Amino acid sequence: MPELPEVETVKNALVGLLLNQTIEDVFVFREKNIKPSLKEFLSIKGERVSSLSRKGKYLIFHLTNDKVLIGHLRMEGKFFFRESEEFDKFDLIVMKLSNGFYFCYNDVRKFGGLSLYHESDYLTASPLAKLGKEPWDIEKEELHSLLQAKKKTPIKAAIMDQSVLAGLGNIYADETLLAAKIDPREEAKDITVEECERILIESRRILEEAIELGGSTIKSYHPQKGVDGMMQNRLYAYGHKNEDCPRCGFPMHRIEVGGRGTTYCPRCQKRKKYPFTILLTGPIHSGKSTAASFFASKGYSLIDCDQIVKELYTKKDVLKSVKGILGKKAVSKGVLNKQFVREKLGKDRNAKKKLEAYLYPLVKQEVLKRLEAIGPKQKALVEVQILPGSGLEDIGDYNLVILSSKESQKERLRLEGKPAEALLALNKDWPERKARLLSSQIVFNTYPEKEISEKLEELTYLFD
Ligand SMILES: [Zn+2]
Numbered sequence: 388m389p390e391l392p393e394v395e396t397v398k399n400a401l402v403g404l405l406l407n408q409t410i411e412d413v414f415v416f417r418e419k420n421i422k423p424s425l426k427e428f429l430s431i432k433g434e435r436v437s438s439l440s441r442k443g444k445y446l447i448f449h450l451t452n453d454k455v456l457i458g459h460l461r462m463e464g465k466f467f468f469r470e471s472e473e474f475d476k477f478d479l480i481v482m483k484l485s486n487g488f489y490f491c492y493n494d495v496r497k498f499g500g501l502s503l504y505h506e507s508d509y510l511t512a513s514p515l516a517k518l519g520k521e522p523w524d525i526e527k528e529e530l531h532s533l534l535q536a537k538k539k540t541p542i543k544a545a546i547m548d549q550s551v552l553a554g555l556g557n558i559y560a561d562e563t564l565l566a567a568k569i570d571p572r573e574e575a576k577d578i579t580v581e582e583c584e585r586i587l588i589e590s591r592r593i594l595e596e597a598i599e600l601g602g603s604t605i606k607s608y609h610p611q612k613g614v615d616g617m618m619q620n621r622l623y624a625y626g627h628k629n630e631d632c633p634r635c636g637f638p639m640h641r642i643e644v645g646g647r648g649t650t651y652c653p654r655c656q657k658r659k660k661y662p663f664t665i666l667l668t669g670p671i672h673s674g675k676s677t678a679a680s681f682f683a684s685k686g687y688s689l690i691d692c693d694q695i696v697k698e699l700y701t702k703k704d705v706l707k708s709v710k711g712i713l714g715k716k717a718v719s720k721g722v723l724n725k726q727f728v729r730e731k732l733g734k735d736r737n738a739k740k741k742l743e744a745y746l747y748p749l750v751k752q753e754v755l756k757r758l759e760a761i762g763p764k765q766k767a768l769v770e771v772q773i774l775p776g777s778g779l780e781d782i783g784d785y786n787l788v789i790l791s792s793k794e795s796q797k798e799r800l801r802l803e804g805k806p807a808e809a810l811l812a813l814n815k816d817w818p819e820r821k822a823r824l825l826s827s828q829i830v831f832n833t834y835p836e837k838e839i840s841e842k843l844e845e846l847t848y849l850f851d
Pocket residue numbers: 632633634635636637652653654655656
């Protein structure tokens with residue numbers, strides 16, 4: 388999606404062929420992409436384009452007779468000129484100009500468009516009325532009080548909120564927070580005035596550089612037909628999952644914040660309340676506990692989600708809810724009936740889902756509580772049997788996946804005198820593909836045990 392620098396670049400590219408041209412004719416091929424009504428919109432016919440401006444991600448065309456057109460490109464909208472009437476099906480709005488060119492709004496996704504306003508009301512009507520100030524026009528104290536009002540909203544989502552700060556989207560929000568050394572998950576209310584100053588200084592610098600380089604060409608954005616922006620080569624966070632941080636060399640970590648893919652450096656962007664956190668996952672008997680002991684020997688505090696679940700099952704209110712979900716037999720004499728629960732979950736997928744939807748948030752709450760108790764400037768390792776879908780995916784700084792071949796798992800279980808086939812059957816539904824996608828590092832555990840410690844020892848950046 389185009390952000391402030393891309394829209395500024397588009398604006399500058401349009402000026403040459405658009406300025407002082409009279410709109411001789413108007414073709415609206417899709418009424419949904421114009422506002423207010425077709426009849427009113429067509430009144431731009433005969434007007435001249437007197438100037439172009441921009442606010443946030445909005446393009447503003449000032450016409451004669453105080454008419455104003457506001458354009459928003461949304462996902463993949465584009466403005467360009469055609470030399471003849473050879474329109475394509477994504478040319479939604481076309482204006483024939485007095486210089487002979489056809490000025491087209493083209494949108495494959497059809498989310499953007501043009502709205503007609505008046506000079507006297509376009510700034511006070513939606514959408515511009517709600518638009519916040521751009522980073523150049525706001526003081527750190529004002530940004531600070533706006534962020535205070537956003538309370539627990541993650542700082543990344545807060546600075547992307549166009550009513551707080553106009554112009555930053557997903558890409559430049561990641562870049563700004565990396566440069567300002569602020570974890571994207573930090574709650575808006577915890578951001579200090581001094582950090583607001585860093586956000587403003589860095590966002591201004593990054594946006595200015597991006598404007599100078601013509602924006603970032605990622606997927607479909609092109610400032611002009613056949614022209615690429617150059618800023619994508621100067622992005623250090625966006626798109627650099629698992630690559631070395633350009634400042635400290637630590638692997639960049641990708642999580643989701645407010646539903647948006649987010650890449651940050653866990654070392655440069657440390658959290659204020661929580662320790663550096665590794666999430667450790669892997670199928671049963673892949674060697675997770677060996678890995679956990681290894682990290683404990685390196686000074687990591689351990690949190691085991693299986694243990695948390697066991698503790699939850701001893702609580703009266705939890706047992707009551709479990710009974711409500713799985714039926715009366717799930718609890719007998721105030722204790723969880725493990726065998727019944729195991730059998731019920733094995734054959735009833737729906738019940739399993741319901742139980743997970745109830746338990747996972749409780750586990751997450753407890754994990755966060757324990758991480759907070761461990762505190763910042765420390766290291767913690769959270770062991771979780773199944774990471775994808777657990778709700779814990781985005782709480783760590785590094786996701787370590789331990790995998791093991793069936794043969795070496797079998798060998799290990801055989802030597803421990805355990806029933807290999809039955810135990811390995813528990814791994815049948817383990818979501819390996821999803822776990823790989825979330826991983827910062829995959830370690831293959833082959834027999835014998837000591838090899839896993841040797842492999843982990845190589846991940847030196849985790850022990851500084
Ligand atoms: Zn770094």
